[in-house]
Amino acid sequence: MITCPACGHEAETPFKFCPECGAPAESPARAHEQRKVVTVLFCDITVALGAQTEMLTSTADAFTDLGEVLRLAGKDDEAKAALDEAIARYERKGNVVGVRRARALAGYEALAGR
Ligand SMILES: [Zn+2]
Numbered sequence: 583m584i585t586c587p588a589c590g591h592e593a594e595t596p597f598k599f600c601p602e603c604g605a606p607a608e609s610p611a612r613a614h615e616q617r618k619v620v621t622v623l624f625c626d627i628t629v630a631l632g633a634q635t636e637m638l639t640s641t642a643d644a645f646t647d648l649g650e651v652l653r654l655a656g657k658d659d660e661a662k663a664a665l666d667e668a669i670a671r672y673e674r675k676g677n678v679v680g681v682r683r684a685r686a687l688a689g690y691e692a693l694a695g696r
Pocket residue numbers: 586587588589590591600601602603604605
């Protein structure tokens with residue numbers, strides 16, 4: 583049983599185009615592919631919005647976490663790049679604690695001596 587996504591016509595045998603209205607039948611794989619695209623677009627929009635202002639802190643936190651993970655993985659250059667992104671956002675937000683933590687993780691200053 584296959585149902586036309588456009589008109590709801592039901593047929594026993596699969597069709598490429600609905601015999602009732604001529605609309606193309608949507609394959610499950612194609613629907614899945616479209617969902618994936620929408621998800622990726624949504625993520626892009628979320629990141630783009632986050633880069634604006636409201637989500638500066640959570641984006642900075644995400645970059646800090648990323649930097650920490652990269653550093654633990656021994657990827658110091660990539661860690662530093664991520665932490666620089668975090669620092670820039672914390673600074674724009676005036677988050678002194680965040681700046682200090684990210685700078686310490688990046689190795690710019692020691693955590694000790696606070
Ligand atoms: Zn149809």
